[in-house]
């Protein structure tokens with residue numbers, strides 16, 4: 159995905175709607191598939207020699223629920239905020255930092271693939287859940303408790319007995 163830098167006159171402002179497949183973007187995450195194109199909505203405003211870019215990255219990720227192991231679609235949305243400085247290295251006292259990029263004045267485009275990849279990876283859940291109240295799998299028979307009940311009774315040992323057992327072991 160690119161922002162065209164040549165067609166940006168003064169006081170210029172435009173809305174960009176970009177779409178690209180995860181494959182073309184080079185977006186690869188283990189155990190996650192992106193079937194739909196990644197979407198970027200960006201508003202680009204030119205102010206002197208800077209392009210102020212604000213928008214959102216949206217994607218739908220097919221992931222495995224960490225409780226019931228079902229594959230489900232996780233909607234992802236992340237803010238994208240950055241500034242492209244078109245004076246490049248000729249500008250004194252300016253340096254690149256997070257979200258601030260110096261671009262050579264002769265450049266014709268600014269590529270945002272990496273920014274988009276990072277934004278998506280940052281908003282992936284660490285513990286994916288198909289729904290907040292997913293009941294998960296029965297630890298005994300493996301039944302998906304969201305779909306049916308199995309009647310298994312989880313054996314619970316009295317914690318006081320465990321302590322006593324420990325004491326006995328020590329004495330023996």
Ligand SMILES: [Zn+2]
Pocket residue numbers: 223224225226227228287288289292293294
């Ligand atoms: Zn689940």
Ligand SMILES: [Zn+2]
Pocket residue numbers: 296297298299300301308309310
């Ligand atoms: Zn069960």
